[in-house]
Each structure stands twice: as C-alpha cells, then as structure tokens.
Amino acid sequence: MKPLYSTTLIRLVGVFGITVALVVAIATGAALLAGRQEAVTSARDITASLARPLTEAVARSFNSIDVTLASVADLARESGLAGDAIDLVRPVAQRLVFTPHLRQVLVVAADGRVLFDSANILTGGRLDVAATLEDHRRMPRPLVIGIPVAGRYIGGEAKAAGQSLIPVSRAILHSDGAIAALVVAAVNPEHFHGSFDALRMQSGVRVQLWRFDGILLASSDGGGVSPGFIPADAALFKSHLKASEMGTFIDDDHDGVRRITSYRTTLSWPLVISVGLPMDRALANWRANVANVGWPVGLVTLVVLGFTVLLMRTLARRARDEATLRLSDRVLANVSNGVTIADAQSGDLPLLYVNPAFERITGYSAGEALGRNARFLHADEADQEGLDAIRVALAEGSAVTVKLRNTRADGGRFWNQVSLTPVRNPAGTITHWVGVQRDITNEEESRAALAAAYDDVARYSADLERFSFVLAHHLQEPARQMRLQAQILQQQTGNGGRGDGGSGPASLIIDASARLIELLRDVQAYLAVERHAPKGAVGSAQQALESAVRRLEAQEDGWLEAVPLPHVALPQKQLDDLFEIILENAIRFRHPGRGLRVRISVVFDEGKWRFRIADNGIGVESCYFERIFVPLERLHHDTERSGGTGIGLAIARKTVEAAGGRIWVESDGASGSTFVFTLPGA
Structure with missing residues (x-):
C-alpha cells in the first residue's frame, strides 16, 4: 500500500506557498529598498554639513592656543631662561582669561627644570620632557599636540575622577636653532565636549576629535573609550584618511555600532574631525514608514508563508509517524523477545497487542491472548515472589523487571523474564503498559x-x-x-x-x-584457619605484638618501634600467630651488614585498620611479591636462613583474608620489606 502522505504532495504544497510569498515579498522589498537608499543619502548629507563648521571651530581653537603659547614664549625669552624660575604670573593670567580652554601653562627648560607653572604645582621642580623634545625635532609644525592623560593638571598628584587633559607645547629656540625651553599647556577637553554634546543632543550624531595617527583627543560621548584610545583597525585611519582628507563612509565603528561617518582634516594642524550618525538613527523615519506602510503586505506574506510551513510540517510529521508505525510493525514482528501492550484504562489490563515472538515463546496465538489479562500464563502459580513485585509496580506506576515461572499453551513450563514499563500521556496519566518477555529457561537451568x-x-x-x-x-x-x-x-x-x-x-x-x-x-x-573469621571475635593487636616479642626475644635482640595498637575483629590466637609470623620473618631475613630495625604503624581507613610492619632486612624483589604467600614456597635455601617451612606467610594471608582484609608486601629489593595488612575494626 502506498503511503498516504507522500513526499511529492509535501513538495507541491511548499512550492505553491513559497511562490506566492516570494511574489508579494519581492514587490514590497523593492519599494522599501528605494526608500532606505534615500534615507541613507540624506544622512550622509547631514553628517557632511556638520563636519565642516566643526572642523573650522576646532582649527580656530588651536590657532588661539598657538598664539597664546607663542606670546608666552616671547615673554619667557625676554625674562631670561638661565635662572631657576621666571615670574610670568600676571601676563600669563591675563592671557588665560581669553583662552578659557587652557587650564595650565608651564615654561620648562630643555633639561627638565620647570621655570614657571601657572598652577604653581611644578615650579622649581622637574618635568620629563625628553619625548616632547624629540617630537619637536621630528615634527615640522611649531605646536606639538600630545597624547591625552588622566588628571586635571600636569604634574598634579591627585587624579580627578573622570577628567583628562590634552598636553600641547611650543618650542623656545636659541639663536642657533637649538631648543632652549618649551612652553607647555594643559588643554581642557571639556571645551570641545560642550560643543560636541550640543550637536549630539540635537541630531544624535557622535563627534570625535582625533590626531592624524589615530589617537582620540575628545568625544561627544566618550565612544565607550578613554582619551588616548588608538583604534588600530578603524576604517577611518586604515583606508579612508589615506585616500582623501575629507569624505563620508559607512562602516562598523570600534564600539560595534554601524555609523554613517563624515570626516574632515584641519589645514593648519594634524587633526581630524569625524561626525558619525548611527545607522539606526538615520533609518528611524524610514523604519517608521515601513511599519506604517509595509506591515500589511509583510503580514500577508508571513501569513501565507507561515501557513505553508505549518501545513508542510504537519504533512511531514504525519509522514514520519506513518513511516514510524510501519517500521515499528516490522521491528516488533522480527524481534526475538515477546512484546505485549495492555490497556491501563480498562479495569483488568486486557492485552491489546502481542507480537509474533510472544506467540512463539508462549505457544498462544494472538487471537487466544488479545483481550485477556496476562495472568493466564501463570494461573496455577499465583504465589510467586515476582508477582508481588509486579503488583507493587502497577500500584505505584513504576517500571519493574522480574522472573516468573510460566506455562505454555501445551502445558510445558518455562522461565520468563518480564519487564513492564508504563506509558503516560502528556497529562502524566498511564494509558498503557508495555511488557517485554524473554525466555531464560536455558539460563536458569x-x-x-x-x-x-x-x-x-x-x-x-x-x-x-x-x-x-x-x-x-x-x-x-x-x-x-x-x-x-x-x-x-x-x-x-x-x-x-x-x-x-x-x-x-x-x-x-x-x-x-x-x-x-x-x-x-x-x-x-x-x-x-577458617575460611571466614568467627563473628563477634575481638583481639588486641597490642597484646599480640607483646606476645610475639616475648616468644621471639631469645632469637633476636633487634630494636622494635611501635605505636599503640588497636583491637580488631579477629580471634586473639590467630592475631598472635599473625604478628609472630611477620616478626619472625623479619628476624630470619635480616641484613647481615646492619642491625635489625622494625617499625610498626597503624591508621584507620574506610572502616578498617591498616597495619604496616617495616623492617630493614634483605628485602624482596618485585617478581616474588605474590610467590612468598604461596604455601611451601621458599625463596632462600642457604643454611643461615633455612629455618621455616614456607607456610608461615600463607597462614598469614589466609588469616587476614578470612577476616575480610588484605595483605601484601612492599619492597625495593634492597633496603628492607614492609608487610601491609588490613583488618576490620572491633
């Protein structure tokens, strides 16, 4: 039988719906695209028209700064630069009245001596001007604009939070052209921020003042960066400024915002003014028009497209469900385990489905089993332990796996491993029980x-x-x-x-x-030695050690070091024998070149005492770590060590393992042996 929901039907529905949606979308999109281009062109014109007067204003400000520093340089030259200080307080104060954007003016000798400071912070002190002198020698312009620094004044100890200054300087030259001193001024960036912010509030643009080398001097909103920020990958300095001294471009700014940016350079100073309008602001009116005019068309397009997608998904889901059902039928028909499905919402859990494997295992046909409770398989043995577990699982609604003795249709008995799993609906109610039966008769036998x-x-x-x-x-x-x-x-x-x-x-x-x-x-x-230590037996390891030392004292005068030992779950006689065997082993295999030393320690770990009996004898090679515990296994046959029967350590292992512990040896084969064994606590 052919599938009802075919792939061809799904494709035809999709092609028709998408075609209708595309026709509507293309027509609407063409109109909207033209409107967007017009909005972008208008924004480009706005930023370009704002960049020109701002550039001229900045140029005038720096011209006035240059004139002021030039006049201060003349005053300093007239006052003489040979002394430690010069008095320019009055004339400089008069000039600062007309240049409010200057916070501070200093006269600094070429060797770093501060000859004058209008803020009276560094007068008589020193200022490192080596880098500034190098800039003056390298740059052709008389006025050098430095990198912004944090603080309100040059040389001030306290840094005013959120404030910065732009250092500018002009050289005072000797008659031979060498630099005699510098006039340094602290420019207040807030002077530019005020005019920049006014434009930002009116038109939403961001205005920034840059040096030619990409160092930020002032910004209307900070731009998310501090003065002195160098945007190494900014498109303005990477490509546009190299191509032209003025222009407009659209690109993602260093703060991640896409802007329409116009820029211009000043003619007299190495400065660039950039005016950037966010693309979102430039397209705000266009988007409003899109919302007012385009949404009905867009809504219709989306409805058509959404309906098409919904219909295709519905058809595809039904096709998958149909394919899954076909596959499930084939799988259930071919699996080796029996599978049953019972109706949980009927009182007696009647069987709704049995697969061919169930028929083969039980000998009952589907016609004989459907509609009946599965208890007919064990009707004559209703008192099995597994049936109690099934009753509990049915009452609690949980899965269970049990073994049952069942009867086939021909009266033969077999062992059946039954797994029951509940099937719940979205509300959490059990609707069916799925059972899996596996014949485990051979395994049980x-x-x-x-x-x-x-x-x-x-x-x-x-x-x-x-x-x-x-x-x-x-x-x-x-x-x-x-x-x-x-x-x-x-x-x-x-x-x-x-x-x-x-x-x-x-x-x-x-x-x-x-x-x-x-x-x-x-x-x-x-x-x-019993295979299992008697329950309730308690022995004193301390007593066992003392008993072993007394019995072995006549054999060896070696030195023994031991911590207090605990009580363990082992009969005292076996514990005595265990310590005697290990200590006698240490005495018998002592090193002929050094006096015997035996150290005994014990720690409690994970419910058991772990004993360590370490000696400084001849040691045991790693290849014999297991052989020494084998009965009648003797590794030394020389006359001095021929005593012993080769059974002592085997007795020790059997004693420890009967008590539920372990015993092993640790040795490097030369510096002695350490016998480690564990025994349960009493």
Missing part, C-alpha cells in the same frame, strides 16, 4: 547446574581439607618416633653418632625429623 557443581566442589574441598588435617596430625607421631629412636641411637654410639665430618646419620635423622614435625604442624595450622 545452567545457573542451577553451576550452583550444584559449586556445592559439590565446596564439599569435596572441605573433605580434602579435613583429610589433610587428620593426615598431618597422624604423621606427626611417626616423625616423633623417628626422632626419638635417632636420639637413642646417638646416645648408644657414644660419640653422638657423628663422624669426622661433624654430621653423622643419627644427627641428620634428628634434624630431618624435627623439620618434618615442624612442617606437619604448620600444615595443620594452615588447614585449621
């Missing part, structure tokens, strides 16, 4: 067989341990008889049974039988 085999192995292992324990016990008696008879023989021979070599047969038999007895005793001790 295998698990049961494995458990039975494990029980057999455990039983055989226990029998073997009991037999080995009894065997070790009974073999000790022949070994003791062997030793006794050898001792009697040694006494009867008169010389102890020793030949010239110092080791007669009787002595060898006595030594071998003693070693056999010790080995059998250790084997018996190893087998006697």
